[in-house]
Amino acid sequence: MKNYFSSDFKLGVLGGGQLGRMLLAETQKFDIHTSILESNKNAPCAAICNKFVLGDLLDFNAVYNFGKTVDLLTIEIENVNLDALDKLEKEGLTIYPKPKDLRIIQSKARQKNFYIDHKIPTAEFSHYAYLEELKHSFENNIIDFPFVWKAARFGYDGNGVKIVRNFEDLKNLPNVECITEKLVPFKNELAVIVARNANGETTTYPVVEMEFHPEANQVEYVICPARIDANVAKKARETALKVVSELDFVGLLAVEMFQTTDDKILVNEVAPRPHNSGHYSIEASYTNQFEQHLRSILNLPLGNTESKVAGIMVNLVGSEGCSGKVIYQNIEEILKIDGVTPHIYGKKETRPFRKMGHVTIVDENIEKAREIAQKVKETIRVISK
Amino acid sequence: MKNYFSSDFKLGVLGGGQLGRMLLAETQKFDIHTSILESNKNAPCAAICNKFVLGDLLDFNAVYNFGKTVDLLTIEIENVNLDALDKLEKEGLTIYPKPKDLRIIQSKARQKNFYIDHKIPTAEFSHYAYLEELKHSFENNIIDFPFVWKAARFGYDGNGVKIVRNFEDLKNLPNVECITEKLVPFKNELAVIVARNANGETTTYPVVEMEFHPEANQVEYVICPARIDANVAKKARETALKVVSELDFVGLLAVEMFQTTDDKILVNEVAPRPHNSGHYSIEASYTNQFEQHLRSILNLPLGNTESKVAGIMVNLVGSEGCSGKVIYQNIEEILKIDGVTPHIYGKKETRPFRKMGHVTIVDENIEKAREIAQKVKETIRVISK
CATH class of the missing domain: 3.30.1490.20 (ATP-grasp fold, A domain)
Known part of the structure; x- marks a missing residue:
């Protein structure tokens, strides 16, 4: 094993948004030196990573030159320059997820063709x-x-x-x-996060259930575990594992699925990285998805994906009609409630429906957690000054 | 309530060691701008805080000038220049814990006199x-x-x-x-962490039990909850609350106690900040001690101090005979075990008995956690290159 901890090893991350920021919490916990490439100098990761490099993720030279300064490269967003990654890989850099998988996932058309070709059920x-x-x-x-x-x-x-x-x-x-x-009629939107390391060790997180905001088309609640039949959950985990296996994927893959009205599982789309549907894991799981992402790309043993308690996540998005310097109205009200943890992503300016943070609610009782989640949702508002 | 989250508010912390580093994880979660004053430019906080100021914590000017740049001041180590804090407080800066309490706690003689004067049981x-x-x-x-x-x-x-x-x-x-x-004959060394905010809201964490390394006189295991009689636990919590109340303390206070052979509780000493005996809380508690410290000094509602699961902490200290660039030998072996989380403090050089990190073991079953803790202790070694 390479020596990652308090060593000269340098991890590079393409993208410096909130996913990168939550990943940094884990690289800090393990003291793994982390460099970030990102085009926005005020991005959530800017002030708190070991090294911040300003550059366009879609620009060949920016990505290539950044890649030459690190020992292993990963992403927190999949829209990056793949030609640069191909060249870096050819020159010997380890990149997880693999550029070939990013190429498939970047294009929804290629993703769909991949599912069809590999007999993975999809609409x-x-x-x-x-x-x-x-x-x-x-x-x-x-x-x-x-x-x-x-x-x-x-x-x-x-x-x-x-x-x-x-x-x-x-x-x-x-x-x-x-x-x-x-337009497939479905009972539930589900997601399963799978982690796989280069040794082939593979783990799946429990199936989560997603409720979407009807207008913004953004996730409103993510509920873990999904309140579904055990057979459906089993099928969802198996389907997610099939995607990972057919891709020969290394890293963290979030697989979004539909449970149809006749209990079929259809893959909707995948994300090759930590995902909004796994944020609950920071408070609820034995190993959170960001630590698991690190473990998988560094070929470390994978952690326990089970939950200590039920977890529900509420996204904090900018209120309609509010643009400008952000205020988290009534945040002190939700801090009064047991098991409630806000995560503030560090974006100074809010805009309607902009993802500004999330709140996790954990409780031994999932129904109680769901009630609290509703209360949280109705209490806190992301407004502008 | 002041607006702390993604705002212009600046928190200042005196000290940039591992306690500061774990506090930064929480200020990052809440996006609270955090400045650190610290004399070691390679300290654990140096690379990852919003603003790092190099300076001697015992130097009047260093502390005073730093204090003038922040909106609220706290500490991660109690040995700081108190004359500077007194002057800053007089000039209107909010400082928690209060300088008057730090003055008592800095001196073990004054601490002991305080216990005697306020009828707090002590040796x-x-x-x-x-x-x-x-x-x-x-x-x-x-x-x-x-x-x-x-x-x-x-x-x-x-x-x-x-x-x-x-x-x-x-x-x-x-x-x-x-x-x-x-030298008091005792059955157990116990600790209780109490948090109190300026509103007077007060919470206590469960009683933990500490096992010390016989030679280094450093904590070897911290076990939560302590495996003691409920009446003794109640007495320990009440004693800790009495210390906080007599001090009129604001912030987090770790109260170390002896359970004597005849089940008396004697206060040993206190620390006015997050404490080694509370590190288990990051993985085991609904609200960890670092978040609770923040909540208390910012006069936010305090979080739930109960545990999701049992937690045990093992300190990672430098092995005898090893000095120089650190290696965490067999860390991949302990990562294989469910519920095991290493925390690496970011000190590049190890020395015999230097605190380099800790490992938390969580499990629903405390006896199982204790077995795993032993295995962790026997497996990982902090050595030098």
Whole structure:
């Protein structure tokens, strides 16, 4: 084993947002020197990493030059320059997740083709190079309303995903490469986080259940464990493991799935990194997802993914109509409640629906945690000065 | 309430060691801007705080000038220049813990007098201005071997504490102000951490039990909850609360106590800050001691001090005979065990008995945790290259 702890070893991370920041908490715990490449000088990681490098994650030279200064490279966002990663890998740098997997995951079209090719259950889809092609397909009655539209690239947290219900919706879509999916009637949106290290050791976290905000299309509650039938949970974990195995993935993979009305599991999409659906693990799990990400990319033994207590996460997003210097209104009210932990990501400016933080609620009793989560949601507001 | 979160508010901390580092994990979680004053440029906090100021904590100007740059001042070590704190307080700076309490706690003689004056049970003691006075007292048969000798000032972690068994031991003591205590036969060393905010809200953590290394006089295991009778635990918590109440203390106070062979509780000493005996709380408690320290000094509502699971802490100290660049031998072996979390403090050089980190073991079953703790202790070694 390499000596990572208080050593000369340098971990590089592409991206310096909140996921990087929560990862830094773990690299600090283990005293692993961590460099961050990020284009925003006020990003959540900027002030607290060992080394901060300003640069565009999609720029070949920025990524390549950064890669040459570290001993192992990972990501906290998947939209990075892959040609630079390919070159770095060829030159001997260890990169987890592997660039070949990032290439598949970066494009929703490639992701979907991968599922089809490897017999991983997923909703039916079509792929369009640009909007006119999609309109054409509609005019020829090849697809029907409603359907789900997804930008093939750079979508996250509801950006780049739309439910298209009529021609007006269709006309307003941006003119980019996209996929469309059948709108599958489902009971639950689920997620499973899988970790795998280079030795092939693999662990899965419990299945979580997600509730989405109806307008913003962002996760409102993540509930662990999901309140679903044990057989469905088993199927969801097996499906997530199949994705990891077919990708020969190393690192942390969050697999988002639908539980259909007839209890089928369909893979929606994956994220090759710590994920919003695993934030509950900081307070609830024996090993949180950020520590597990580190363990997996460093080929350390993986930690116990079981929970000490039930966990629910509430996202803190900017209130509608508020832009500017952020204030967390009533945060002291939620701090009064047992088992409530706010995480503030360090973004000084709020905007409507911007992810500013999250709150974890833990309790031995999941129903009690759910009640508290609702109260938290109704109490704290992310507003501007 | 002041706006602490992602705001212009600046917290200042005197001291940048491992306690400061674990406090930074919490200020980062809440995005509270944190400045550190510390004399060692390679200290654990140096690379990861918002602002690092190099300066001697015992120097009036260093502390005073640092204090003028922050909105609220706290400590992670109690040996700081109190005249500077007095002046800052007079000029309107909020300082928790209060300088008057630090003045009592800095001196073991004043601490002991405080206990006597406020009818807080403690071992009998004598106070000597210098070593000759103590020798004189011995020659006149006023004290007998064995007794406990403690330097009145600047002792920590076994430095400045000795059991004096014969005249040879006595001769070898340093010539400093000191106290001596009767060697009290005890069943257990216990500790209770109490938090109190400016509103007077007060919480106590469960009683923990400490096992000491026989030679280094450093804590070897901290076990939460202590495996003691409920009545003894109740008495210990009440005694700790009495100390906090008599001091009119604000902040976190760790109260170390003896459970005597006849089940009396005697206060040994207190620390006005997060404490080694509370490190288990990071993994085991609903609210860890560092978050609770923050909540108490910022006059936020205090968190739930109960445990999710049993917790045991093992200190990682430098092995005898090893000095130089540190290696954590077999750390990958302990990472294989469920519920085991190492914390590496970021000191690049090890020395015999230097505190380099700690390992927390959590499990639902305390006896199982204790077995694993033993295994951890026997497996990992802090050595040099």
